[in-house]
Amino acid sequence: MTDSASIGSDEPVPFTIDDFAARLRRAADAAAAEGLDGLLVTPGPDLLYLTGYAPVAITERLTLLVVPVDGEPSLVVPKLERPDAEEAAGAVALRLLDWADGSDPYATAAPLLGSGRYAVSDSAWAMHLLGLQDALPRTSYAAMTAVLPMLRAIKDRDELARLAAAGAAADAAYGEILKVRFAGRSEREVAGDLAALLLRFGHSQVDFTVVGSGPNGANPHHEIGDRIIDDGDMVVLDFGGLKHGYGSDTTRTVHVGEPTDEERRVHDIVRHAQQTAFEAVRPGIACQEIDRAARAVIAEAGYGEYFIHRVGHGIGLTTHEPPYMVEGEEHLLRPGMCFSIEPGIYLPGRFGVRIEDIVTVEPDGGRRLNGTPHEMAIVE
Template identity: 75%
Template sequence: MPTTAEPAPPTPFTADDYRARMARAARSAAEAGLSGLLVAPGPDLVHLTGYQPVTTERLTVLVLVEGQDPVLVVPALEAPDAGRAPAAPALKLRDWTDGKDPYAVTAALLEGRGRFGISDNAWAMHLLGMQRELPGTTYTALSDALPMLRAVKDAHELARLEAAGAAADEAYREILQVRFSGRKESEIAADLAALLLRFGHAQVDFTIVGSGPNGANPHHEAGDRVIAEGDMVVLDFGGLRHGYGSDTTRTVHVGEPSAEEQRVHDVVRAAQQAGFEAVRPGAACQDVDRAARAVIDDAGYGAYFIHRTGHGIGVTTHEPPYMIEGEERPLVPGMCFSVEPGIYLPGRFGVRIEDIVTVTESGGRRLNNTPHDMAIVR
């Protein structure tokens, strides 16, 4: 039987790609009234440099100041790895050895005063060290100062997200073929994880399997509950492929659903469609939430939709922008986020349907394309 060849991996990002990202970040910081950015290991550093060191107590930080060359401060023992980072040709390295003060090394790159953006996941000990070394400086979280730093994807990023979504879709199609009844949630979760890896994911971030009453907990951890005939089962899973995330949810049923279960699923499916149809350039993020929520409210289940309608996705599976009431930031082409309304009836069951969507010039485009109908499993 012929097999489908694995698609060729995407073209790697180049040093020029990272140079442009760092320049754009420094420029955005200056426009936001910041003196510069301090980027710690984590998703922002990966996005800006492709460098992903092990996070330890030793200071690693990327210093971005408009008009200056980007500088990566690293422990001397990690300098060889940093020198092989994809962005290395676009960076200057400043290493420091154990016994020396890394904050003094970093401070020498700054003006001594000013307000700097710093990665949300920077360690407190490093922030306090900088404040001690430069008492004239103040700091603000990057998610507050530049929430859209990673929000708008270029064509190469979109291709990676599309490939991740397609792989998650394949995992869903395959999981429908396994037996659910009589097996533990944790066993189905393990099957999902194996399928994500089989279809090209390098990392599995989560495999939520919420059966029966556990489905009413949106972030239920798959456990030892044995799935039974008559259970609704929420399947929410994703991870990273080629460095970019997947995240999709479908709700299935073991055997034929009751009339109420089918109705709730139909309402969520209509809400998901309404949220998707609200995606267009210039619409506010909150408009997507409002469109999905209105369907659920009108059906009488508003009190049971207990989370935002969506979150951004990229090098992490949760990042800005967020589809939530009060978020008035406009949608622009290249943004990618989930549309995932749900209804959760405590002690009984839950339903959620989730696709990753990207904004195009004319509306929205789904990166998940499996059916939204309630699948019947055995």
């Protein structure tokens, strides 16, 4: 049996004031390189990444980190949240400004901005962006992902350690789920087992537990339902969440009882496609080449029309973030990038197969952060 205590108890190295200061400098430099005047960061993964600050609740009250390309970063917060914000601001050497209920938060933020162009967190509330536009009509804005998609893409050593720990915990959950009974139970019941295992092996948050059995597996966005899993079903298991603040995401496709020759063949094609894409990983090639490598294998085998999604997405503080392994994405792979490789074949009304690992780019190629076997597992 896997030792859940050892997997769940490893503590990550805390991020330091120097880590956050370096991230803020890189963010300002990246904004300057894109001709921007700075970044406007609202609660969510960007704020957490740059400051370590995660407000207790994201509400209609304005919280805004202003990172100018030149000058001192400032954090604007509601007065009632100032005590929590002071702890984060002190740890990152931010200037802190607050505003009280009944006052205009945009008037507090406006002096920190000029009449320039700023990148704004994708998660910013529209009401806040419109409020800033009213206060500063000559200032313009662009979505962070559109202008600075690689802001969080390059992981440092401590981030990679957290991602590796999350991947190992997800692997441990997979090892245990193979021991439970599938036949005669609902997808929802098996998904509940998976969620409990992720928590058992150290996840603080379960984001998804996909159990797609039989024809449900042919829908890539099927999550769970009340369908009773039967002998002879192919079952897609896709699950993940957060451990130590960083994401896991892995997929394996299992079979209840002995598979048919066709099911084995389709699974082998997907396995080959996943391996081929992994072997294509190296610094300096475009993200789209990873998608192309997997897609070519599936197309050559005659199933190209049944591979209907991109081959991968970045992962870090969230389970989906840039970079994306998709046709048209020309950003170059760099050491420290982490992303999924998850090709699939989906035969409508029949079954689906998907195999997914998280991969990080190293100077000489790629390294998997998932280590469970790719061969089809037979379950009861």
